[in-house]
Amino acid sequence: MSSSRNSSTRRIGGSRASQSDPDAEEAGFLSLTPERSRVLIAVAGRPSAFGLTTLVVLVLGTLLAAGSDLDGASGAVAASWLAVHQVPLVIGKTSLGLLPLLPTALLVWLAARESARAVEPECTRADLGWIVGAAVGGPLLVTSVCLAVTEDASGVVALQPPNTLAAFAWVAALYLLAAAIGIAVRLRQRLFALLRLPDWALSGLYGAGRSAVRLLVCATAVAVISFLAHIPRLGEMYRPAGDFGGIVGLTLLSLAYLPNLVVQTVGVLVGSSAQIGAASFGVFSVVGGPIPAFPLLAAVPTGPAAGWWPVLLLIPAAVGVLGGLDLARTSTDRITAPWATLTSAALAALALTVAGMVAGGELGEVGRVGLDLPIFTLVAFAWLAIPGYAGLAFARWFLVPVGVPPGDYADPYDDYSDAEDADDDYYDDDRDYYEDDEYYYDDDHHDDDHDDDLYDYDQPELEGPLDAELVDEPPAIETRVRYHDHAGADIVDAEVVEADLPDSDRVDGR
Numbered sequence: 001m002s003s004s005r006n007s008s009t010r011r012i013g014g015s016r017a018s019q020s021d022p023d024a025e026e027a028g029f030l031s032l033t034p035e036r037s038r039v040l041i042a043v044a045g046r047p048s049a050f051g052l053t054t055l056v057v058l059v060l061g062t063l064l065a066a067g068s069d070l071d072g073a074s075g076a077v078a079a080s081w082l083a084v085h086q087v088p089l090v091i092g093k094t095s096l097g098l099l100p101l102l103p104t105a106l107l108v109w110l111a112a113r114e115s116a117r118a119v120e121p122e123c124t125r126a127d128l129g130w131i132v133g134a135a136v137g138g139p140l141l142v143t144s145v146c147l148a149v150t151e152d153a154s155g156v157v158a159l160q161p162p163n164t165l166a167a168f169a170w171v172a173a174l175y176l177l178a179a180a181i182g183i184a185v186r187l188r189q190r191l192f193a194l195l196r197l198p199d200w201a202l203s204g205l206y207g208a209g210r211s212a213v214r215l216l217v218c219a220t221a222v223a224v225i226s227f228l229a230h231i232p233r234l235g236e237m238y239r240p241a242g243d244f245g246g247i248v249g250l251t252l253l254s255l256a257y258l259p260n261l262v263v264q265t266v267g268v269l270v271g272s273s274a275q276i277g278a279a280s281f282g283v284f285s286v287v288g289g290p291i292p293a294f295p296l297l298a299a300v301p302t303g304p305a306a307g308w309w310p311v312l313l314l315i316p317a318a319v320g321v322l323g324g325l326d327l328a329r330t331s332t333d334r335i336t337a338p339w340a341t342l343t344s345a346a347l348a349a350l351a352l353t354v355a356g357m358v359a360g361g362e363l364g365e366v367g368r369v370g371l372d373l374p375i376f377t378l379v380a381f382a383w384l385a386i387p388g389y390a391g392l393a394f395a396r397w398f399l400v401p402v403g404v405p406p407g408d409y410a411d412p413y414d415d416y417s418d419a420e421d422a423d424d425d426y427y428d429d430d431r432d433y434y435e436d437d438e439y440y441y442d443d444d445h446h447d448d449d450h451d452d453d454l455y456d457y458d459q460p461e462l463e464g465p466l467d468a469e470l471v472d473e474p475p476a477i478e479t480r481v482r483y484h485d486h487a488g489a490d491i492v493d494a495e496v497v498e499a500d501l502p503d504s505d506r507v508d509g510r
């Protein structure tokens with residue numbers, strides 16, 4: 001029984017040693033098994049292969065439907081790859097910085113899913129480095145090829161080669177984000193233990209995600225309702241399409257730009273404004289201006305602001321209160337120390353600001369399309385922080401007591417923490433240590449079958465003088481001590497048995 005326990009502990013200790021030993025980390029980084037190589041190839045190639053295949057089908061289908069030749073097909077595919085990754089393009093003399101978010105979000109989601117699949121429960125920092133490198137390296141290789149193709153195709157199609165540094169920066173940033181999301185979703189609390197971040201940062205991060213998603217869902221509902229309210233304008237928006245193929249193309253393009261409209265709607269809901277060229281829209285005022293004939297823009301109001309529109313400000317207020325109530329249940333925030341609540345509001349406002357930056361841009365002669373970003377960041381943080389604090393205070397007073405630990409984010413893969421935190425996380429606090437912190441008795445954390453094996457004696461209560469008669473049959477004292485080496489060494493079971501005691505008036509069990 002002790003040998004099985006020793007082998008089990010030796011396996012865990014060895015794993016810890018491999019994670020904490022720099023030489024083991026370097027060896028793991030420089031050597032890859034064939035199975036691990038196949039996983040990394042899938043991380044690097046599968047999202048890029050899916051994206052390129054889809055773009056080739058769409059470009060060839062569009063060219064064939066329009067009756068055009070295929071001379072510029074390669075340049076169109078390369079330009080489409082760059083546009084999907086938010087790389088600004090210049091076609092002829094028209095700058096195109098407003099690019100659709102839906103295909104970008106799909107590729108980021110695919111890369112994040114592949115990265116999460118590649119993460120193993122007991123992975124090391126070297127493994128995470130390989131995953132991040134594969135997730136970023138594959139798309140960068142495809143981007144370099146697409147940049148070369150656009151350079152060659154510039155003489156056939158009216159496409160100026162984009163800035164090389166900007167192209168690589170956009171692609172690297174998107175897939176770094178995807179790899180980070182995949183790793184964070186898979187490792188959850190182990191990643192925060194690895195980064196040595198406090199518990200309130202973990203609660204604030206997940207609270208920010210929930211608040212941002214809720215705002216985006218509410219903005220989607222408002223955009224759909226506005227679109228249905230202005231559906232009579234849809235006919236004139238489809239007028240430039242011409243035939244059936246043009247109608248299908250405009251419809252698909254509108255769906256691709258739907259996340260852009262949702263992000264702009266979030267800016268309107270929090271009290272900021274969104275602009276399309278000279279026109280701007282908000283809950284307090286609407287400034288008219290020319291709007292492109294695009295089906296999705298049928299949802300944009302054209303008349304003056306209605307008197308009831310400020311009621312929409314209740315939506316971000318409700319999201320903030322709900323976020324505060326959630327953090328009261330999933331964090332240890334107090335009314336005097338709402339660190340997770342403030343972190344959640346700040347991270348959500350930052351994420352929405354980045355989304356607003358990506359969702360906007362220059363659109364040829366129309367001008368700039370996007371949010372008033374400085375004001376949007378401030379009001380988004382205010383709507384999430386102030387009502388969020390009110391929700392936290394209400395919950396602390398009436399619903400949830402202070403000191404409830406976070407319970408929503410238990411990591412099913414976290415059997416033990418990393419080597420640096422092994423003493424704090426792997427061993428429970430109620431174990432009794434000796435002064436040298438190396439020997440301990442485990443009285444509470446083994447099952448009943450081990451009790452009789454580890455402690456085979458009964459210790460009576462000593463009250464007054466003890467008259468004992470020594471017998472030879474059972475051992476008088478049997479003591480078993482387990483030695484634990486924090487560096488991951490083998491477990492040593494030492495059994496000390498003293499069968500014959502000298503005649504004495506007292507028994508010394510040491």
